[in-house]
Amino acid sequence: MTVVNLADAQIHVDSEGFLTEYSEWTEALAVQLAAQIGIQLTDEHWKVLRFLRSDYPAHGETATLRRVSTLAGVPVKQLFTLFPGKPAKKMAYVAGLPKPRGCV
Amino acid sequence: MRRLLILGGGTAGTTVANKLRRRLAFDEWQITVIDRDRDHLYQPGLLFVPFGRDEAADLVRPRRSVLRNGVQLLFAEVSVVDPVRKVVRFADGGAAGYDYLVIATGTSPRPDQTPGMLGPEWRRSIHDFYSYDGAFALREALQSFTGGRLVVHVVDQPIKCPVAPLEFAFLADAYFREHGLRDRFEIVYVTPLDAAFTKPIAARYLGRMLDERKIRVVTDFMVERVDAEQKMLVSYDDREVDYDLLVTVPLNMGADFVARSGLGDELNYVQVDKHTMQSVVHPDIFAIGDANDLPTSKAGSVAHFSSEVFVDNFCEYVEGRAMTHSFDGHANCFVESGGGKGLLIDFNYDTEPLPGHFPLSRIGPLSLLRETKANHWGKVAFRWIYWHLLVRGRRLPVPTRMSMSGKHRPNEEVRS
Numbered sequence: 001m002t003v004v005n006l007a008d009a010q011i012h013v014d015s016e017g018f019l020t021e022y023s024e025w026t027e028a029l030a031v032q033l034a035a036q037i038g039i040q041l042t043d044e045h046w047k048v049l050r051f052l053r054s055d056y057p058a059h060g061e062t063a064t065l066r067r068v069s070t071l072a073g074v075p076v077k078q079l080f081t082l083f084p085g086k087p088a089k090k091m092a093y094v095a096g097l098p099k100p101r102g103c104v
Numbered sequence: 105m106r107r108l109l110i111l112g113g114g115t116a117g118t119t120v121a122n123k124l125r126r127r128l129a130f131d132e133w134q135i136t137v138i139d140r141d142r143d144h145l146y147q148p149g150l151l152f153v154p155f156g157r158d159e160a161a162d163l164v165r166p167r168r169s170v171l172r173n174g175v176q177l178l179f180a181e182v183s184v185v186d187p188v189r190k191v192v193r194f195a196d197g198g199a200a201g202y203d204y205l206v207i208a209t210g211t212s213p214r215p216d217q218t219p220g221m222l223g224p225e226w227r228r229s230i231h232d233f234y235s236y237d238g239a240f241a242l243r244e245a246l247q248s249f250t251g252g253r254l255v256v257h258v259v260d261q262p263i264k265c266p267v268a269p270l271e272f273a274f275l276a277d278a279y280f281r282e283h284g285l286r287d288r289f290e291i292v293y294v295t296p297l298d299a300a301f302t303k304p305i306a307a308r309y310l311g312r313m314l315d316e317r318k319i320r321v322v323t324d325f326m327v328e329r330v331d332a333e334q335k336m337l338v339s340y341d342d343r344e345v346d347y348d349l350l351v352t353v354p355l356n357m358g359a360d361f362v363a364r365s366g367l368g369d370e371l372n373y374v375q376v377d378k379h380t381m382q383s384v385v386h387p388d389i390f391a392i393g394d395a396n397d398l399p400t401s402k403a404g405s406v407a408h409f410s411s412e413v414f415v416d417n418f419c420e421y422v423e424g425r426a427m428t429h430s431f432d433g434h435a436n437c438f439v440e441s442g443g444g445k446g447l448l449i450d451f452n453y454d455t456e457p458l459p460g461h462f463p464l465s466r467i468g469p470l471s472l473l474r475e476t477k478a479n480h481w482g483k484v485a486f487r488w489i490y491w492h493l494l495v496r497g498r499r500l501p502v503p504t505r506m507s508m509s510g511k512h513r514p515n516e517e518v519r520s
Contacts, residue, residue: 060398065326066260070370077328080340086298086324101302 007032013069018099020090022056023094034094045094046072047083053097064088105134106422109192109202111182113167115137115147115394115425115495116407117208122497123415125172128422136168136176136200138192144170144237146490148404148483151268151440153239154246155279160470163236163489171494178340182209185365187386204388204422205518207362211240211264211394211402213354218259220330221354229335230350233272234264245349246279251288254347257337258295259327259355267449269298269353270310271294276351278442294322294337294345303456305514306449311475313441356402358395373397378453379430381414382421390414400433401454408494409434412504414459434492434506436462438483446479448472451507460511463502464503465510472511 003010010013012020017036019025030049034041043048051072055063063090069076083090088100108124110117121137128135144167151315153163167175181195185205193199213234215221221230231242256273263269271477273293280286293300293314299307299312314321328340330350337345358372367374374391375384378398383389392414393407400406410431417427433453440446448470449457459473469478493500 064261067370076326077340080326085341 014042014099016099019096020098022096024088025053029096030094033096037093039094040084040088041094042082044074046080048072048077048079048091052091052097054097062088062092062095062100065078065101106132107201107203107278108133108135108206109200109204110135110137110206110208111185112206112393112395113144113171113177113193113209114210114393114407115404115490116210116411116463117206118144118167118170118495119408119411119497120206120392120415121175122172122495123411124418125174125484126497127415127419130174133414135174135178136178137171137436138178138180138182139167140179140181140198142166142168142179144495146487147234147265148490149273150215150233150236150239151271152241154233154272155275156247158244162491163490170491172497176282179194179252182359183359183364184455185263186360187209187365187367187389190388196400197252202355202388204218204418205390207367207389207391207395208393209359209362211356211358211373213264213375214357215352215354217355217357218330221330221352223332225332225470229348231328232352234268234352236270242351246276251347253290253292253346253443254349254351255292255337255345255346255347257293257327257350258297259353260296262484263353263356265437266302266401266403267437267439269295270314271350273311274442275386275440277319278431279367281442291317291319292322292345292347294325294327296324298323298439303451305459306457306473309459310439313475317442351502362395367391371398372520378433380417380427382409382427383397392420398431398433401433401435401437403437404490404494405437406435407498408431409504436478436502438486440480440483441475444480445475445477446483448479448482450506450511455457455508456509459513462510463507468510501506 001015011024014020052063065076065079079087092100110121125135144165146163149163183193183195185192191199191201205259213232234237256269258269258305263324279481300311301307307399327337335347362368362372362374374396376391376396381392383388394402413429413431414427420427436447436450438446450462451457461468462470462472470482
């Protein structure tokens with residue numbers, strides 16, 4: 001685990017840069033995290049991020065693309081547009097949640 | 105009389121019904137299993153059907169014949185569960201009340217969930233092998249397939265028996281080799297994951313085995329639709345994979361009545377406590393086997409190990425005592441690798457599959473994460489164990505909780 005400075009705060013991250021402390025995330029931090037992977041956050045991004053943040057504490061796992069699509073009403077195709085390439089990982093990264101793990 | 109209703113007479117439902125019938129007094133407890141059809145299918149055998157192997161025999165037995173006397177069996181299609189009135193309603197208008205409900209209705213492949221999958225090419229150039237009819241249709245398709253690109257494909261996680269598509273790719277490679285035709289075929293493995301498997305150490309072993317067999321892997325592929333006319337898979341990020349013969353694992357989902365009853369997540373899996381399998385909403389409802397949302401494999405081994413925990417807990421629960429047993433996510437799976445060999449993997453919520461020996465350190469006789477003939481014979485022998493011990497609710501000579509004895513971490517550094 002590493003400690004880094006970002007958006008005027010010290011945060012704990014794993015070897016791939018995913019936040020390890022749920023409570024260290026702020027909206028200002030999300031803007032910085034998104035910028036690091038070349039994403040400028042729009043209202044549509046925020047809709048996804050707020051769902052991910054609110055879903056995690058009760059569900060105990062980072063939501064999958066299908067879960068976001070079904071429960072937050074953002075189609076998977078759009079998730080690929082908002083977070084190009086690897087949307088599941090990028091969403092988790094910006095939302096300050098653990099990297100999604102496919103169940104075995 | 106206290107009434108226990110078990111929905112689903114598959115691996116988990118049958119095992120639990122038989123175990124509880126021996127534990128709960130006949131004059132106090134009525135145990136009823138409800139299923140929509142008469143036949144109990146030995147699902148691990150389906151993998152071998154497309155290759156015409158002996159392992160594919162003895163696949164089906166009547167559900168009645170594997171349930172103990174004193175367990176009632178009813179045939180009905182569940183329409184909805186009313187957890188407030190404690191009633192299960194059926195599609196034919198009937199209903200049954202319960203004091204305790206166990207949901208064991210499993211998970212099913214749903215080709216209807218991917219546009220283009222069902223249609224005139226379904227079971228012609230597009231196949232699955234997780235159903236009895238599908239496995240036999242694929243046998244015919246393989247026999248008349250004379251060359252070209254075979255694509256083995258997984259739509260999304262989680263799936264029932266998560267190693268089965270890899271095994272299918274290994275067995276297809278061996279099958280073409282045995283017939284001296286391997287050079288006429290290209291085999292491509294297409295997965296939504298970023299590697300051959302979810303867990304890093306096993307992914308590395310299995311990835312190497314795919315390489316050795318010249319099976320190409322396409323990763324991070326989230327399928328949006330199947331273009332059955334052009335014979336290609338199209339992903340959400342507009343990548344395309346052509347095929348001549350597609351063997352897909354459709355999206356897996358729990359039963360629709362789970363969603364209608366307000367008990368499920370986005371894939372209709374019943375939300376339960378991961379150590380007790382008790383519903384997080386209604387304490388008199390439990391969900392066992394593939395039907396629940398446990399963060400481990402959907403596999404018969406999980407159904408088996410978690411059933412042991414569930415039965416002990418249930419007997420405490422109905423006497424008003426605290427449940428003292430906790431499921432650790434223990435799973436183990438034989439991975440058939442072709443040519444009469446196989447691997448074994450053994451893991452739980454916290455420990456990924458590691459190399460070593462099982463069940464006894466150094467002695468084995470089975471090897472973990474290594475291809476051996478003994479593992480293959482273990483898989484073959486398992487059919488007998490399944491019909492005669494496992495679903496009968498008898499104890500198997502393997503521990504319920506995963507053990508670190510006999511396992512070791514490989515020296516190479518692994519990124520998690």
